[in-house]
Amino acid sequence: MPPTEGLVLGIPTGAVARRLGVSPTTVRSWEKRYGIAPAARRGGKHRRWSPQDVAMLEEMCRLTTAGVPPAEAARAAMASRLSQTPTHPRQPARPSQPAPAPLPPRRLSTASSGLPLGAVRPECRGLARAAVRLDGTAIDALLAEVMGEHGPVTAWEEVIAPTLHAVGRKWGTTGERYVEVEHLLSWHVSTALRKAATTSPLNIEGGPVILACTPTEQHTLPLEALAAGLAQHGWPMRMFGAAVPADALDASVRRLGPAAVALWSQSHSTADMSVVRRVAATGFGLRGARIAPMVMLVGPGWPPAAAGTGMTRPRGLRQAIEAISHVYTESAPRFSA
Incomplete structure (x- = not known):
């Protein structure tokens, strides 16, 4: 053998x-x-x-x-x-097989x-x-x-x-x-x-959108998705991430003069309305003509009736981006009292 x-x-x-x-x-x-x-x-x-x-x-x-x-x-x-599969040199070559079918169309899969x-x-x-x-x-x-x-x-x-x-x-x-x-x-x-949020060029001038979690909120991924969506449109934003103290939010609004402030809350326990009211009352600009940013309550933690005057509560990421688009296309400024 x-x-x-x-x-x-x-x-x-x-x-x-x-x-x-x-x-x-x-x-x-x-x-x-x-x-x-x-x-x-x-x-x-x-x-x-x-x-x-x-x-x-x-x-x-x-x-x-x-x-x-x-x-x-x-x-x-x-x-x-x-x-x-290689063919034996003494045998006729096999006919070529068709290429594997392309990936299926975008359909639901179980x-x-x-x-x-x-x-x-x-x-x-x-x-x-x-x-x-x-x-x-x-x-x-x-x-x-x-x-x-x-x-x-x-x-x-x-x-x-x-x-x-x-x-x-x-x-x-x-x-x-x-x-x-x-x-x-x-x-x-x-x-x-x-990566998506930092590779898109800006195509608009004006105050940025501030993205921040409430002071006791640690979940940031949905807010990062919103940042990527804003960047896709070329809108300026500042991401502050998790657990931003109320004093820091107040100071950032005064320093940046944002077009909008998006506050994320994942659960009812982190939905701090006192922080919302404080941010909504924070104006910037010249005395006597101060401008207040739009305050956006994002995330499932906020109750449905949480939004007040000058605020909005989008039901999802796409609606949040649509609301911000209206801010940048408005011609009239928003004045605080």
Whole structure:
């Protein structure tokens, strides 16, 4: 018998799983459920994956991360392996296989990701899978793609926020098991939103929009999404972030002369109306003709009837941006008493 006969070549399942950033159980479940297995089968329980097999699994990961349902992704991945399998020199070349089908149109998807997402866009499903796998590179790529194609507002409302809410619900029902998923996803989302907020040129003159959380509020991601949305329009803004003291808000209004002040509150416990009234009464400009900024109450913490004269309470990110657009297109200034 030739010395190489019976030699098992290729990479074992465990090594392939580590390379892909998934568990060996996931790779085995793909074989069991969708038939995505090594092309060359040998006896015994151990699988060995050739370079073409590994490329097929990488394509499977890429497609599922992008939101393609696993069964559909498996068919496309196996077709891609056929198209790149080298032919034997004594055999006629196989006809070229058609390229894998493009990603599905923007439709709602219910494919499983391990998170309670419901019916969402495929991009949302892909972002959830990447987060559960703790795949930072895939998270960055998906965020860049969806924000580049749809802009930060749609990306936030239809992809990012639903995924963050699903991670939060999963965390709430499993103790601390998904804390690392939530923290990793939040960090990458914040990075993407801040990048979007600092790369758009200003196209308007005038006072900026002040973005700040109430003095006891720590949640900043929705406010960062608003900052990215404002930057997309070229409107100036100043982001002060979490837990801004009332004195600091008062001083910033007097120093900057803002067109609007957006105050974020995530819960009823952080919705401090005394701070709102103080900011609304803070004017700037010449004595006798002081101008007061529009005060915008953003976030679910504010009660529906919280807004008073000179204030607005938008129901979402898109409505907040629309309200700010009216401020910049108004010709008449807003004078305080």
